[in-house]
Amino acid sequence: MLQRFGVRAGDLEDMCQEVFVVVHQRLHTCDPSAKMTAWLYGICMRVASTHRRRAYRRYEHPDDATDAVAPASEGPERRAMAHQAQARLQAMLDEVELERRAVFVMFEVDEMSCAEIAEVVGIPIGTVHSRLYAARRDLTQVVARWRARESRGGTR
Amino acid sequence: MSDPVRWRDGGGAPGDLGALLADAPRSQPMSALDEARMAARIAGVAAAPVGASAAIVWLRRAGLASGVGVAVVVATLALSSGRARPPLPPGAHVPPAAAAPAGAHTESTPRETPNTLTPSPSGIVEVPVVPLAPSPVATPRDRRPTSRAAVRPPTPPAVTAPIAAPRPVDTMAAEAALLGRAQAALVNNPGEALARADEWASRFPRGQLAPEREFIAVDALQRLGRTGEARARGEAMIAMYPRSIYAARVRRILEGGR
Numbered sequence: 001m002l003q004r005f006g007v008r009a010g011d012l013e014d015m016c017q018e019v020f021v022v023v024h025q026r027l028h029t030c031d032p033s034a035k036m037t038a039w040l041y042g043i044c045m046r047v048a049s050t051h052r053r054r055a056y057r058r059y060e061h062p063d064d065a066t067d068a069v070a071p072a073s074e075g076p077e078r079r080a081m082a083h084q085a086q087a088r089l090q091a092m093l094d095e096v097e098l099e100r101r102a103v104f105v106m107f108e109v110d111e112m113s114c115a116e117i118a119e120v121v122g123i124p125i126g127t128v129h130s131r132l133y134a135a136r137r138d139l140t141q142v143v144a145r146w147r148a149r150e151s152r153g154g155t156r
Numbered sequence: 157m158s159d160p161v162r163w164r165d166g167g168g169a170p171g172d173l174g175a176l177l178a179d180a181p182r183s184q185p186m187s188a189l190d191e192a193r194m195a196a197r198i199a200g201v202a203a204a205p206v207g208a209s210a211a212i213v214w215l216r217r218a219g220l221a222s223g224v225g226v227a228v229v230v231a232t233l234a235l236s237s238g239r240a241r242p243p244l245p246p247g248a249h250v251p252p253a254a255a256a257p258a259g260a261h262t263e264s265t266p267r268e269t270p271n272t273l274t275p276s277p278s279g280i281v282e283v284p285v286v287p288l289a290p291s292p293v294a295t296p297r298d299r300r301p302t303s304r305a306a307v308r309p310p311t312p313p314a315v316t317a318p319i320a321a322p323r324p325v326d327t328m329a330a331e332a333a334l335l336g337r338a339q340a341a342l343v344n345n346p347g348e349a350l351a352r353a354d355e356w357a358s359r360f361p362r363g364q365l366a367p368e369r370e371f372i373a374v375d376a377l378q379r380l381g382r383t384g385e386a387r388a389r390g391e392a393m394i395a396m397y398p399r400s401i402y403a404a405r406v407r408r409i410l411e412g413g414r
Contacts, residue, residue, distance in 0.1 A: 003183040089176040143171040
């Protein structure tokens with residue numbers, strides 16, 4: 001889930017440990033009769049949100065994310081292109097609000113159904129749809145902004 | 157309500173977004189090695205008392221569940237969808253560090269060092285036992301070995317005379333036990349907690365839970381009114397482990413908050 005909130009590979013372990021610390025501190029607030037997945041989802045989101053605001057966010061090592069897309073056997077050029085594409089996608093997603101981003105990534109990248117997402121997040125399926133559409137709308141605007149910037153000769 | 161067509165499947169994504177999504181890797185589950193490393197890291201947290209025993213069972217469930225995926229909720233997805241193992245019942249097997257009873261001195265127990273991580277029959281990956289180079293004296297550069305380092309194969313000692321194979325040392329389990337005792341004493345008997353932390357430091361100068369240990373020591377010193385010592389020890393801890401989550405908590409203690 002932390003990956004879906006945009007936590008980079010190099011930071012995952014630290015963030016995972018932070019989630020555990022919060023779980024440890026807030027365990028008494030968890031209602032055993034409620035869905036634990038939703039409770040943990042909320043914790044992950046807050047931890048990821050705090051991480052997003054931190055100035056010292058570590059920039060991933062190029063190999064962190066590339067291995068999953070292009071294994072070392074594919075050669076440096078292919079790996080560089082894969083890394084560039086992933087960095088571009090992540091930068092676009094970084095401009096989307098966290099809750100929308102998570103739903104979008106679960107649906108588009110992890111290919112979960114809306115019903116599965118609703119189950120994990122603990123929200124009605126209608127809310128999943130609305131967050132998904134909102135994320136798509138946001139990303140359409142992001143792409144338009146980027147295009148305009150790139151056509152003016154600017155770079156990201 | 158049916159699901160919309162995915163952008164990555166040609167559902168009308170703007171610009172190159174459809175192609176980027178089509179090439180994007182799915183969220184990666186933890187490897188067995190990552191899982192073991194994470195289990196070792198959280199062992200100290202799980203070993204701390206949290207109140208009711210039922211709450212501890214919940215915590216262990218949460219801890220074990222989160223080990224399945226890189227992120228906690230990846231696993232919780234599995235709990236509902238059946239893609240991963242279900243939560244364990246109370247009393248089920250837990251990682252050895254988390255389950256270490258107080259007073260366990262497992263560092264002197266010889267064990268074999270596995271070359272690979274093997275899931276136990278319950279599906280839990282055992283944390284490998286790692287031999288550590290002897291380090292009788294702590295130095296200012298005695299940094300906490302990362303859990304990444306903790307699962308590396310041991311480096312052969314640079315000696316010429318033949319020596320016996322290094323004895324495997326499972327410091328995490330013993331450290332977790334000391335952590336539990338120190339934390340239990342912290343509120344009502346900070347002197348005892350400080351003594352435990354110092355004992356911990358002398359036994360495991362290169363301990364894997366050193367930031368947690370120093371956090372407890374600083375808290376105990378502050379509670380004892382030894383603010384000068386608390387500040388000195390806290391600042392040393394922050395300098396040594398600036399990215400530790402405990403560094404922020406030490407700062408709060410030194411600033412007078414909790």
